[in-house]
Each structure stands twice: as C-alpha cells, then as structure tokens.
Amino acid sequence: MQEGSRGPVLAVDLGGTKIIAAAVLPSGKIVSRNYCLTLADEGPEAVINRLLSAVNGATAKAKLKTSELTGIGIAAAGILDTEKGIITTSPNLPDWHDVPLGDILADRLGVATYLINDASAAALGEHRFGAGKRVDNLVYLTVSTGIGGGIITNGKLYSGANGCAGEIGHMTIEAHGPQCNCGNFGCLEALASGTAVAREAVRRLNQGETSSIAQLAEARLETITAETVALAARQGDHLACDVVTKAANYLGIGLANLVNIFNPELIVIGGGLSKMGDMLLEPARKVVKERAFQLPARTVRIVRARLGSNAGIVGAAVHTFEQQLDRNTEA
Amino acid sequence: MQEGSRGPVLAVDLGGTKIIAAAVLPSGKIVSRNYCLTLADEGPEAVINRLLSAVNGATAKAKLKTSELTGIGIAAAGILDTEKGIITTSPNLPDWHDVPLGDILADRLGVATYLINDASAAALGEHRFGAGKRVDNLVYLTVSTGIGGGIITNGKLYSGANGCAGEIGHMTIEAHGPQCNCGNFGCLEALASGTAVAREAVRRLNQGETSSIAQLAEARLETITAETVALAARQGDHLACDVVTKAANYLGIGLANLVNIFNPELIVIGGGLSKMGDMLLEPARKVVKERAFQLPARTVRIVRARLGSNAGIVGAAVHTFEQQLDRNTEA
Numbered sequence: 044m045q046e047g048s049r050g051p052v053l054a055v056d057l058g059g060t061k062i063i064a065a066a067v068l069p070s071g072k073i074v075s076r077n078y079c080l081t082l083a084d085e086g087p088e089a090v091i092n093r094l095l096s097a098v099n100g101a102t103a104k105a106k107l108k109t110s111e112l113t114g115i116g117i118a119a120a121g122i123l124d125t126e127k128g129i130i131t132t133s134p135n136l137p138d139w140h141d142v143p144l145g146d147i148l149a150d151r152l153g154v155a156t157y158l159i160n161d162a163s164a165a166a167l168g169e170h171r172f173g174a175g176k177r178v179d180n181l182v183y184l185t186v187s188t189g190i191g192g193g194i195i196t197n198g199k200l201y202s203g204a205n206g207c208a209g210e211i212g213h214m215t216i217e218a219h220g221p222q223c224n225c226g227n228f229g230c231l232e233a234l235a236s237g238t239a240v241a242r243e244a245v246r247r248l249n250q251g252e253t254s255s256i257a258q259l260a261e262a263r264l265e266t267i268t269a270e271t272v273a274l275a276a277r278q279g280d281h282l283a284c285d286v287v288t289k290a291a292n293y294l295g296i297g298l299a300n301l302v303n304i305f306n307p308e309l310i311v312i313g314g315g316l317s318k319m320g321d322m323l324l325e326p327a328r329k330v331v332k333e334r335a336f337q338l339p340a341r342t343v344r345i346v347r348a349r350l351g352s353n354a355g356i357v358g359a360a361v362h363t364f365e366q367q368l369d370r371n372t373e374a
Numbered sequence: 375m376q377e378g379s380r381g382p383v384l385a386v387d388l389g390g391t392k393i394i395a396a397a398v399l400p401s402g403k404i405v406s407r408n409y410c411l412t413l414a415d416e417g418p419e420a421v422i423n424r425l426l427s428a429v430n431g432a433t434a435k436a437k438l439k440t441s442e443l444t445g446i447g448i449a450a451a452g453i454l455d456t457e458k459g460i461i462t463t464s465p466n467l468p469d470w471h472d473v474p475l476g477d478i479l480a481d482r483l484g485v486a487t488y489l490i491n492d493a494s495a496a497a498l499g500e501h502r503f504g505a506g507k508r509v510d511n512l513v514y515l516t517v518s519t520g521i522g523g524g525i526i527t528n529g530k531l532y533s534g535a536n537g538c539a540g541e542i543g544h545m546t547i548e549a550h551g552p553q554c555n556c557g558n559f560g561c562l563e564a565l566a567s568g569t570a571v572a573r574e575a576v577r578r579l580n581q582g583e584t585s586s587i588a589q590l591a592e593a594r595l596e597t598i599t600a601e602t603v604a605l606a607a608r609q610g611d612h613l614a615c616d617v618v619t620k621a622a623n624y625l626g627i628g629l630a631n632l633v634n635i636f637n638p639e640l641i642v643i644g645g646g647l648s649k650m651g652d653m654l655l656e657p658a659r660k661v662v663k664e665r666a667f668q669l670p671a672r673t674v675r676i677v678r679a680r681l682g683s684n685a686g687i688v689g690a691a692v693h694t695f696e697q698q699l700d701r702n703t704e705a
Contacts, residue, residue: 122667131669180535192635196527203511203637204673210634215627215665217549218560227630227665229549296546299558303541304523304635306534334546334558336453338462342535 051105052363053098053112053154056161056355057119059083059135059188062090063352064097066105067360071172073353075104086138091147098152114367115148115156116359118164120191125206128158134189134224157359157366161185163209164358165348166193167200169311171361173349180307183348184211186294186323187314189224190232193358194305200362212236216296234293237269237316244272244286254282273319290316291323295330302335302343313348320347382436383694384429384443384485387492387686388450390414390466390519393421394683395428397436398691402503404684406435417469422478429483445698446479446487447690449495451522456537459489465520465555488690488697492516494540495689496679497524498531500642502692504680511638514679515542517625517654518645520555521563524689525636531693543567547627565624568600568647575603575617585613604650621647622654626661633666633674644679651678 051066051074062081066074077100079093102109121133128145130136148156159167166175166183175181181195192211194201202208212232213225220229224238233239244256245264256275260267275283298310316323328345350357382397382405393412397405408431410424433440452464459476461467479487490498497506497514506512512526523542525532533539543563544556551560555569564570575587576595587606591598606614629641647654659676681688 122669124669132667180539194635196532197530199528201527201636203670204639205637205669207667207669208511208635208637210637210667210670213634213667214545214631215547218547218551218624218627220549225667293549296549300545300631303544304525304539305532306536306539306541308535336463336538336541336544336556338453338455338536338538339534339541 049364050111050113051107052360053102053115054356054359054363055094055098055115055117056164056359057081057090057094057117057136058161058355059120062094062097063356064094064101065356065360066101066107067357069364071168071357071360073356075101077101077104081135083136083138087136087142090136091144095148095151109152109154112152112154114363115152115154116164116363117144117148117156117158118161118355118359119144119158120161120189122207122210123158123160125158125160125202128156130158131207155367157363159359159362160191160193160207160209161355162191163193163200163202164356164362165313165350165354166195166209166311166358167361168350168354168358169313169348170195172357173354174311174346175309178308180305181309181311182211182301182305182307183311183313184297185314186236186312186316188237190236190314196305211297211301214297214300216293216300231293231297235290235297239293240269240272240286240290240316241267243289244283247282247286252282255280256283269316273316273322276319276322287319287322288326291326292330294323295327296334298327298345299331299334299340302331302339306339307343310343310345311348312345313350313354317347380695381442381444382438383691384433384446385687385690385694386425386429386446386448387495387690388412388421388425388448388467389492389686390451393425393428394687395425395432396687396691397432397438398688400695402499402688402691404687406432408432408435412466414467414469418467418473421467422475426479426482440483440485443483443485445694446483446485447495447694448475448479448487448489449492449686449690450475450489451492451520453538453541454489454491456489456491456533459487461489462538486698488694490690490693491522491524491538491540492686493522494524494531494533495687495693496644496681496685497526497540497642497689498692499681499685499689500644500679501526503688504685505642505677506640509639511636512640512642513542513632513636513638514642514644515628516645517567517643517647519568521567521645527636542628542632545628545631547624547631562624562628566621566628571600571603571617571621571647572598574620575614578613578617583613586611587614600647604647604653607650607653618650618653619657622657623661625654626658627665629658629676630662630665630671633662633670637670638674641674641676642679643676644681644685648678
C-alpha cells in the first residue's frame with residue numbers, strides 16, 4: 044500500500060489547558076507523544092514557544108529530525124481561517140485575535156503547517172479510526188467546557204467557505220435563553236455544556252436546595268464542575284440527576300435539529316461529558332425520537348466517541364495527510 | 375458539448391395546490407409546461423391520475439412521446455425516502471403515508487423516476503441556473519406556508535443517509551415555543567413561516583389591536599394570509615410591520631444557526647414570503663450579524679432566489695440528469 048511508504052507527520056492539539064504534540068503514522072498509530080501546559084494567560088508568544096518545545100520533544104522521542112517531517116497539523120478550538128492558517132478567535136486562548144499561527148510555525152520550523160478546528164479534527168479522527176468507520180455522513184459533537192462540532196458529508200470533512208463550518212455548539216435552540224460566551228443567546232453550548240451543568244447546579248444550591256454536590260465540593264461552590272455533578276448524579280442525588288437530565292434534554296434538542304438537517308447515519312458524542320454515558324445519552328436519544336422526523340430519527344445512531352483524548356491529534360494528522368495528498372494531486 | 379445531445383426530461387412539481395409538469399432541457403430551458411390542480415383531499419390515487427395527465431400534457435406539448443423520455447423527476451414537499459422513491463409523509467398531501475410514487479410512475483409510464491424533496495430541488499435549480507451559480511456551499515430556504523430547505527456542499531446536493539436531509543424549517547430555535555405542524559415545538563417554521571405571520575396577526579387583532587389588516591381582509595380574519603400582512607406592512611401599518619419584523623428576526627436566528635454550522639458563501643431565500651424582499655431580509659441579515667460568528671457572518675451573502683416558481687421543476691430536471699449521469703458512470 045502506498046500509504047505505508049509515507050513517514051509520520053507531527054500533530055498538535057492546542058487546548059486551553061494543555062498542548063499535546065505527537066508523531067502519527069498514516070495508519071493512525073501514534074509513534075510518540077509529548078505534552079506541556081498551555082498557560083494561555085501568558086499570551087500568544089509564550090504559548091507558541093511552548094508549542095514549539097512540545098513539537099521538538101515529540102519529534103525527538105520519535106527519533107526524527109524536524110527536517111524529516113513532511114507536515115504539521117494543528118488542532119485548535121475556535122474560529123479558524125484554515126485557508127490562511129489564522130486563529131481568528133478562540134475561547135481557550137482569550138488573547139489570540141487573528142494570529143497567523145500557520146505562517147509562524149512554517150517560518151520557525153520550515154515545515155508546511157495545516158490548521159484545523161479541534162472538533163473537526165476529532166470528527167475526522169473518529170471517522171477514519173474511531174466510532175465512525177465505514178459511515179458516509181456523520182456529525183461529531185464534543186461536549187465539554189464548551190460544545191464543538193465537526194461534520195463529515197459524503198465521506199469527507201465539510202469545512203465550508205472559510206474552513207470554520209461545524210460550530211454546532213453555537214446553534215440557538217432557545218432564542219430567549221441565557222447568554223453564551225460567544226455573545227449570542229440560547230446557544231446549545233449555553234444550555235448543555237459542562238459549564239452550563241455546573242452553573243445550573245450552583246444556581247440551585249444558591250437558592251437553598253440541598254444536594255450531595257455541596258458535600259462533594261466541600262461547600263466550596265466555586266469548585267463545582269460538571270464532573271462533581273456527574274459524580275453526585277451517579278450516587279442518585281436528586282438535584283444532580285435533575286440538572287444532568289435538563290442538560291441532556293437540551294442536548295437532545297440540538298441533536299434533533301442535526302438529525303432533521305443532516306439525516307446522518309451517525310452522531311458521535313465525545314468530550315468530557317460523554318463519559319457520563321447513557322445518563323446523558325439516553326434522555327437525549329429520547330428527545331430526538333420525540334422531536335425529529337421519524338425516518339431520519341430511525342436511521343441515526345447516537346454513540347460515544349472511541350478515540351478519547353487522542354481524537355484531536357489523530358484527526359489533525361489525518362487532515363495533514365489529506366492536505367498533502369490534495370496538493371500532490373493538484374501539482 | 376455532450377450535454378446538448380441529450381434530450382429533455384420530464385419534471386414535475388407536486389405541490390399542495392397545483393401540479394406543474396414540464397419538459398426541461400439539460401440547459402435548464404423549459405420546452406413545455408402544463409399544470410393542473412392537486413385537489414389533495416381526493417387522496418393519493420386521484421392525485422396520481424391527475425399527475426399522469428399533467429405529464430402526458432407536457433409531453434404532448436413538447437411534441438414528444440412518453441417512450442422518448444429518458445427520465446422523470448418529481449419534486450414534492452415532505453419527508454421522502456429518495457433511495458426507494460417513497461413519499462413517507464408530506465405536509466401538502468395529508469393522506470399520503472409511505473406512498474411508493476417512484477415505482478407507481480415507473481410502472482405506469484415505463485420511465486425511470488427520480489424523487490426529490492421540493493426545497494432540495496429548488497436548491498439544485500438555484501445552484502445551477504439561479505442565484506447560486508459558481509458557488510460551492512449554499513443553503514436554500516423556501517419561506518412559504520411552511521419552511522423547507524436544501525443544502526449544497528462542495529458543489530453537490532447534500533441529501534444524507536435516506537435522502538431527506540435539509541429539513542431546516544424544523545430546526546428548533548425556541549425550545550419552549552409554539553407547537554409546529556410536525557409535532558415538534560419552537561421550529562423555525564412555527565415562528566417565521568407565512569402561517570406563523572398570519573397566525574400572529576390574527577392573534578393580535580383578536581386581542582383588540584387595530585390595524586389596516588382588518589380592513590384589507592374585510593374583517594374576515596380567517597381569510598388573512600401572510601400576503602395580507604405584507605400588503606399592510608408596505609402601507610406602513612404598525613401592527614403588520616411589527617409582525618413581519620418579529621418573523622424576520624426569528625428567520626435571522628435560523629440563518630445565524632446555518633451560518634455557524636455551514637459557513638456557506640450564500641444563503642438563498644425563495645418561497646412566497648421572499649417577495650417581501652428587504653422588509654424580510656434586512657432584519658434577518660442584522661440578526662445574523664449580531665448572533666453568528668464574525669468570520670462566517672462576513673463571508674455569507676443572503677439573497678433572494680431567482681428562479682421563482684420554476685425552481686422546483688428546473689431542480690427536479692437537474693436531479694434527473696445527474697442521477698442518469700451517475701448511473702451511466704456506475705454502469
């Protein structure tokens with residue numbers, strides 16, 4: 044097989060908390076892996092320097108030289124102009140505005156660099172090597188602090204005019220709902236993300252409701268996360284179960300919209316909240332059955348992602364291989 | 375050009391009010407056109423017989439024999455299983471459930487028949503011969519009694535797993551909003567369609583508000599349609615302007631969702647309400663700027679459709695030519 048003769052690419056997952064760099068083969072196999080903290084507060088220059096160190100570390104671990112790399116794929120959250128390699132805005136990187144990361148890395152490393160939205164990367168990863176193998180039409184959602192999305196249509200990543208398609212988390216599902224971090228109101232992310240779950244739990248605790256969430260957080264309400272709520276819900280806590288179900292119902296409304304719009308074979312749910320499993324997915328599936336049209340609702344399977352925290356780097360690698368293939372075909 | 379050597383196909387727009395049949399050339403040129411009333415109340419059998427008469431009429435007008443036809447394309451509203459040629463459900467054809475129209479017509483006429491959702495057909499028509507020429511990624515909305523949609527991604531009609539993708543009108547944008555004809559709540563269609571506009575005007579008139587709408591309808595509130603409201607709004611009637619702006623704002627929320635999800639170059643608005651022009655589109659464009667991400671909001675153009683009532687038949691013809699081409703390529 045021709046692919047086998049190609050060497051690894053370097054793939055980076057530039058997250059809000061940490062930067063993962065890895066050398067990845069065309070088969071999806073991760074040859075080496077390296078990570079460091081993002082420390083986004085220190086601003087773009089410092090983060091880019093740490094990213095370069097992480098890349099160099101992963102390259103060295105894989106016993107490669109930078110000159111042997113054929114490309115670097117970078118998965119990052121936010122609105123990216125992938126054509127131009129620019130991070131326009133990113134929820135995880137608050138000081139980043141129109142940062143030409145592609146050009147900067149290409150300059151510093153002398154290697155072609157391909158930017159991709161992190162959820163699009165995860166969609167690609169899951170499609171090629173995870174839950175979505177042998178499926179033509181797939182929508183991927185990462186439900187975590189925020190909600191991101193990636194879309195596979197007719198077997199290919201759909202990226203739109205600027206490469207920033209797939210912002211499923213910022214689909215309004217409650218026109219007069221709470222304001223989202225993006226400035227819009229009633230986004231799916233504002234109602235069904237980890238942030239929304241934690242905020243709703245804290246709101247209800249502040250109203251005087253009792254719950255084991257407070258004990259788990261040792262009464263420090265500001266430390267409550269979606270994980271705390273999930274833990275309490277698994278222990279049968281009433282308020283926690285209620286909050287999770289409410290978020291799951293909103294997630295279901297978002298999924299029903301996607302089912303009506305995309306009529307996909309598969310919806311894949313990744314991200315931290317997907318670890319709740321059926322506690323999150325069963326109510327969501329039920330809402331899809333109630334709200335979406337029967338034919339597409341019967342067709343779609345709604346499943347958990349398989350690649351876990353590797354989805355981003357695997358997808359960034361897949362994207363890089365495909366971009367190189369496209370360029371070679373065009374040349 | 376090879377296309378020029380191919381003969382016309384027969385295209386049918388099976389609407390709730392009338393059935394249009396036409397012979398259409400690969401260039402999009404309509405050679406003959408024939409129509410009759412649908413009279414959907416009479417049930418599937420009667421409607422199918424009238425459809426056959428309309429087809430025979432259009433064939434004869436084009437001086438063709440049925441045996442000379444290479445295919446028939448049928449555009450119809452509703453959830454269609456296009457792979458199997460089945461009309462699953464249709465808002466315009468209340469008695470139609472799982473009607474295998476494709477097989478029935480193929481049997482009766484001896485010609486290959488291709489079913490396509492009417493809004494998908496209009497999307498194809500506008501993409502090839504209307505407002506969307508030379509655009510890769512386009513979302514089409516028909517805003518009429520209901521709201522339908524069609525999606526072009528990477529230059530091709532996106533139809534999903536069963537061929538029923540594009541149900542944009544049934545995207546929930548107000549989770550606790552009014553119930554829609556589809557059974558779901560807070561659909562775009564329930565808030566921004568012609569039906570929604572007329573219902574909201576009547577509701578406010580019934581609450582005792584004064585408006586020239588009542589005079590235009592000669593105080594028979596049950597005769598008020600979106601057209602009555604649009605006419606009053608053009609004359610500066612306060613209530614009418616208010617109702618149209620409210621619907622336009624909801625339309626804008628739906629469009630903002632599509633901008634964030636699809637990052638398209640173009641959104642094309644057809645259907646009866648699009649005749650309101652900027653009265654409807656300007657508030658909607660403003661909402662898109664406020665609610666969607668900047669990069670995709672700057673990229674997208676939101677324009678009126680160009681093909682008018684021919685979009686469905688032209689699109690059904692394009693679809694038929696493409697299906698034939700696909701089959702020939704596969705063979």
